[in-house]
Amino acid sequence: MATGMVTAEAPPAGRGQAAAAEPLLAAADIVKVFGKLTALNGAYLTVAPNEFHGLIGPNGSGKSTLMKCVAGAETPTTGSVRFDGRDITAASPAERARAGLSLKFQITSVLPALTLYDNILLALQARTSLAGLVFSRTRGVLHDRVMGMLEQFRLADRAGEPASALSHGQQQWLEIAMALAPEPKLLLLDEPTGGMSLEERRVTGELLQPIRAHCSLVIVEHDLDFIRDICDRLTVLDQGSVLDSGTVQHIQASPQVQEVYLRRA
Numbered sequence: 001m002a003t004g005m006v007t008a009e010a011p012p013a014g015r016g017q018a019a020a021a022e023p024l025l026a027a028a029d030i031v032k033v034f035g036k037l038t039a040l041n042g043a044y045l046t047v048a049p050n051e052f053h054g055l056i057g058p059n060g061s062g063k064s065t066l067m068k069c070v071a072g073a074e075t076p077t078t079g080s081v082r083f084d085g086r087d088i089t090a091a092s093p094a095e096r097a098r099a100g101l102s103l104k105f106q107i108t109s110v111l112p113a114l115t116l117y118d119n120i121l122l123a124l125q126a127r128t129s130l131a132g133l134v135f136s137r138t139r140g141v142l143h144d145r146v147m148g149m150l151e152q153f154r155l156a157d158r159a160g161e162p163a164s165a166l167s168h169g170q171q172q173w174l175e176i177a178m179a180l181a182p183e184p185k186l187l188l189l190d191e192p193t194g195g196m197s198l199e200e201r202r203v204t205g206e207l208l209q210p211i212r213a214h215c216s217l218v219i220v221e222h223d224l225d226f227i228r229d230i231c232d233r234l235t236v237l238d239q240g241s242v243l244d245s246g247t248v249q250h251i252q253a254s255p256q257v258q259e260v261y262l263r264r265a
């Protein structure tokens with residue numbers, strides 16, 4: 001858990017206050033309208049390099065929609081998304097991936113009939129250009145990277161088995177490994193511990209910690225204990241707007257946040 005000062009996070013520049021240094025991700029003033037429904041109404045999300053950031057809020061508060069606006073799966077009606085010094089508001093999901101954004105959503109993308117090894121290899125090759133595949137000494141390099149990812153997620157001894165043989169939790173870890181294979185700067189996870197046992201959740205927290213050295217994380221989760229344990233900062237959405245954003249300690253002490261969660265308990 002973070003041990004920094006108990007401070008609320010400033011809204012991003014453009015909402016009245018200048019940010020101290022440019023964050024890795026700054027989604028600002030995001031509005032998303034679906035027909036007559038306003039799913040996001042001026043939401044924002046700011047993430048620093050190497051930060052683990054949790055996005056929480058009641059059902060239907062707009063968490064997944066905000067993640068999709070960051071990933072490019074949805075286009076904001078208005079607002080802006082800056083990533084690693086670039087405005088990516090209009091960039092395609094593929095362009096965002098090349099810029100260093102990687103996402104794993106609730107719906108799995110593991111290919112169950114393929115081995116764990118080939119699932120990771122495919123994830124690596126998907127981000128490697130054809131020229132890179134043809135001209136580089138790829139096989140050996142990619143082999144080391146595939147096995148490295150499998151080892152990091154405690155799956156190396158099962159490399160040759162089909163992904164369908166894994167437990168639900170292990171499939172989630174394989175998919176996180178696939179999302180991390182292209183070495184992104186920011187990983188987006190939407191409810192990665194859904195359907196996991198308590199022990200699998202605990203291990204998931206352990207497996208994620210080392211990525212902090214080279215990658216930031218935005219994670220949507222309903223398990224507040226899990227998110228409090230692994231995140232540095234939290235943003236709380238309610239009815240499409242940010243209720244509060246700041247360190248875990250700040251959010252835990254926030255009267256507005258307590259009011260929303262108590263109101264719905």
Ligand SMILES: Nc1ncnc2c1ncn2[C@@H]1O[C@H](COP(=O)(O)OP(=O)(O)OP(=O)(O)O)[C@@H](O)[C@H]1O
Nearest residue numbers: 034037038039057058059060061062063064065066
């Ligand atoms: N493609 C869509 N078309 C129409 N309405 C949508 C669409 N996607 C989301 N919504 C609506 O937008 C609102 C926010 O949905 P969203 O899935 O972002 O919330 P959430 O906080 O992730 O919810 P949950 O915790 O239940 O997953 C909801 O009312 C939802 O029904």
